[in-house]
Amino acid sequence: xxxxxxxxxxxxxxxxxxxxxxxxxxxxEQIVRAAMELLDAEGPAGLSxxxxxxxxxxxxxxxxxxxxxxxxxxxxxxxxxxGEIYVPEPGDTGxxxxxxxxxxxxxxxxxxxxWAIGLLGLHPTIGPNAMRLGERLVALFIAAGFRGMALSxxxxxLNSHAIGAATSxxxxxxxxxxxGQTYEQIAEDVExxxxxxxxxxxxxxxxxxxxxxxxxxxDQVLEETYAFGLERLLDGLxxxxxxxxxxxxxx
Amino acid sequence: xxxxxxxxxxxxxxxxxxxxxxxxxxxxEQIVRAAMELLDAEGPAGLSxxxxxxxxxxxxxxxxxxxxxxxxxxxxxxxxxxGEIYVPEPGDTGxxxxxxxxxxxxxxxxxxxxWAIGLLGLHPTIGPNAMRLGERLVALFIAAGFRGMALSxxxxxLNSHAIGAATSxxxxxxxxxxxGQTYEQIAEDVExxxxxxxxxxxxxxxxxxxxxxxxxxxDQVLEETYAFGLERLLDGLxxxxxxxxxxxxxx
DNA sequence: AAAGCCACTCGCACAGTGTTCGAGCCCACT
DNA sequence: AGTGGGCTCGAACACTGTGCGAGTGGCTTT
Numbered sequence: 001x002x003x004x005x006x007x008x009x010x011x012x013x014x015x016x017x018x019x020x021x022x023x024x025x026x027x028x029e030q031i032v033r034a035a036m037e038l039l040d041a042e043g044p045a046g047l048s049x050x051x052x053x054x055x056x057x058x059x060x061x062x063x064x065x066x067x068x069x070x071x072x073x074x075x076x077x078x079x080x081x082x083g084e085i086y087v088p089e090p091g092d093t094g095x096x097x098x099x100x101x102x103x104x105x106x107x108x109x110x111x112x113x114x115w116a117i118g119l120l121g122l123h124p125t126i127g128p129n130a131m132r133l134g135e136r137l138v139a140l141f142i143a144a145g146f147r148g149m150a151l152s153x154x155x156x157x158l159n160s161h162a163i164g165a166a167t168s169x170x171x172x173x174x175x176x177x178x179x180g181q182t183y184e185q186i187a188e189d190v191e192x193x194x195x196x197x198x199x200x201x202x203x204x205x206x207x208x209x210x211x212x213x214x215x216x217x218x219d220q221v222l223e224e225t226y227a228f229g230l231e232r233l234l235d236g237l238x239x240x241x242x243x244x245x246x247x248x249x250x251x
Numbered sequence: 252x253x254x255x256x257x258x259x260x261x262x263x264x265x266x267x268x269x270x271x272x273x274x275x276x277x278x279x280e281q282i283v284r285a286a287m288e289l290l291d292a293e294g295p296a297g298l299s300x301x302x303x304x305x306x307x308x309x310x311x312x313x314x315x316x317x318x319x320x321x322x323x324x325x326x327x328x329x330x331x332x333x334g335e336i337y338v339p340e341p342g343d344t345g346x347x348x349x350x351x352x353x354x355x356x357x358x359x360x361x362x363x364x365x366w367a368i369g370l371l372g373l374h375p376t377i378g379p380n381a382m383r384l385g386e387r388l389v390a391l392f393i394a395a396g397f398r399g400m401a402l403s404x405x406x407x408x409l410n411s412h413a414i415g416a417a418t419s420x421x422x423x424x425x426x427x428x429x430x431g432q433t434y435e436q437i438a439e440d441v442e443x444x445x446x447x448x449x450x451x452x453x454x455x456x457x458x459x460x461x462x463x464x465x466x467x468x469x470d471q472v473l474e475e476t477y478a479f480g481l482e483r484l485l486d487g488l489x490x491x492x493x494x495x496x497x498x499x500x501x502x
Numbered sequence: 503a504a505a506g507c508c509a510c511t512c513g514c515a516c517a518g519t520g521t522t523c524g525a526g527c528c529c530a531c532t
Numbered sequence: 533a534g535t536g537g538g539c540t541c542g543a544a545c546a547c548t549g550t551g552c553g554a555g556t557g558g559c560t561t562t
Contacts (some may be wrong), residue, residue, distance in 0.1 A: 006428065006442040007430050007432060007436075007440065008430045008432060008436075008437045008441065009440045012442060013444055014441065014443075014444050018509080018516070019508085019509075020334060020509075021508075021509055021558075021559065021560095022510080022557080022558055022559075024509070024511090025510085025511080026289055026510085030457060041278045048547080048548065049410060049549060049550080050547085050548080050549090050550080053398055053512095057317065058512080059511060059512040059513075060509070060512085060549090060550095061511080061512060061513080061514095061549095061550075061551090062510075062511045062512060062550095064549095064550070065509080065510060065511075066431030068421065068548090069549075070548095070549065078537075083314055084501075088268060094358070094525085097284075108522090111326075115521060116373060117372040118368075118369035118370070118372055119367075119369070120418050120419075120422060121365060121368040121369050121417075121418045121421040121422050121425070122369065122422065122506095123422055123425050123472045124422045124426050124427070125422065126441070126444075128448065128451075131448050131455070131480065132451070132452060134455075134458075135452035135453075135454045135455045135458065136454075138454050138455070138457070138458040139454040139457075142421070142457060142458075147461055148461055148462065148463075149462060149472075149475065149479075150479065151458065151461050151462065151553090152458075152462045152476065153460070153476045153479035153480060154479075154483075156416075156419060156478030156480065157412070157416075157476070157479065157483060157484070158409075159415070159419065160409070160412060160415030160418070161411060161412060161415055161421055161480075162415070162547080163414070163415040163417075163418050163419070164410070164411030164413070164414040164415030164418070165407075165408075165411045165415075166372075166485070167371050167372045167414050167418070168371075168372075168407060168410065168411055168414070169414070170372040170375055171372050171373065171375045171376065172375050174372070174373060174374070175259065175374060175375050176270045179258050179259045181259055184304060185258075186259045189258065189259040189260045190259065190265065190377070193264055193265050193377075197379060197382050200379075200383070201383060201386035202385045203385075203386045203387075203389050203390040204345065204382070204385075204389070206389070206390075206393060207385075207386065207393075207402070207403075210393070210398055210399055210402050210403075211399065211400060211402065211403045212399075215319060221400075224400065224404065224406045225403065225404045228400075228401065228404035228405075228408065229404060229407065229408030229411060229412075229484075230488030231487070231488065232405075232408060232427060232488050232490075233408070233480075233483060233484050233487055234487070235482050235486070235487035235490050235491070236485070236486035236487030236488075236490070237487075239272060239483075239486050239487070240267060240483055240486070246459070269538080270537085270538075271538075272529070272530060272531095272538055272539090275538075275540090276540080277537085277539085277540085284547080299518080300517065300519080300521085301518085301519080301520090304541095309540070310540060310541040310542080311520090311521095311541085312521080312522085312540080312541060312542080313539075313540050313541060315520095315521070315522090316538085316539060316540075317539095319520075320520075321520065321521090362547075375527085395529065424523095474530095481536060
């Protein structure tokens, strides 16, 4: 595999595929799939080229024929994650529901593969699955009435919300998973630290009173938080549509 | 430094500080600051314990007296990034402006230190700076009229937007920086790939027509995208306030 | 049928990583 | 004067990503 050039031309997505004869024992798809399994099972630390090689029953360096380097492998894996997201066609539902389904899909795909979250900021997501996702969303928002730059912005903010929410959620879930503790146990551990901080931060007590005691099902709360934000965001987009286009927001 | 236990009690933030005598040549603050400089200058790959040691004129393993491990060092660095964010007091401005300033601050802090973005999903941000940030935002939103769970959700969605937007922005900026190309050059490189994809994705052409030609100042466009989303989000929150509290949104 | 090309695999080696361990230093307190 | 402990550090271990060059097998061309 030729070394990735410094110019963008060397990107996985632009590089022409390799010629092929016979039936190679390894394939790029197979490698990416196996890498995802390792990542899902053991997190980013669980993926090394050597382990991936042995998992595939081949030498570690054989992988480099099919993939330029580990970075590129991860880029491919991220696009595969995005491939799991379903976005409805404009005719199927109204834009609000379509957008919700899309954002929900992105959030849950990222939570299913939390290792992908930390990779999103590294390379622009321009793989085929990312593009398909983008184009579907654009179709949805065109049908809603968005035009010009607002179209681009609207799709971007929807994805941003899903990514940001998934990031925050993943942080908490990873702590729960890592320590193996329940939410209550952690709350108990953190309590004295919070007490100490509360003296510096007067509003903190008020906040705790407002939100009440820590719930024992964090998953549900996290989902509520995400859903609340999504509804507010969609409300804001709808409002913009009403004020900036002749028609109301549509069916 | 005692090894980080698996329970949450072992977290940097909960562990009692070390006793101290004499004047040690190294300090935790110094180490974190130096680490941030390396990260800012050369990205995540630029930070190794050995390099950090030599930068501080000390042995690499000396660092382990002040910091449990590299992971914890990064956790400290992330909180330091959050410490750069200014959030106004409720009395200073209306809640909308205050929230905007806060979100802008988070976005720019993350863009100043892009390495922090990928770390946000790893551990919950409960460092002192993160807490101060949260409490300030809570104060702002209490003044706005948010109560109960909605208070918590509103602060969360604001941060999520900033994080998500910074993630997407950072992805693009890192590509520009890495290749050293201009936006136009990259667009030219990617063009044939896009043409190929366009045949599968019919709406893609429509999208390009809508958004027009690629602008030569991506920074401005990215900022616009972020700002558009923020305004929509704040609109949505304001709408919620109007429908769920007696008072209007306030001054 | 022979020859050669080329897709593909892989062992070795290199430079570098995070982290542990134990030895040591030197200051503060008894 | 002596001892404890905060603090530093060198050596070592297991492991990482990856370049290089040799090797192998099947297809294509002569």
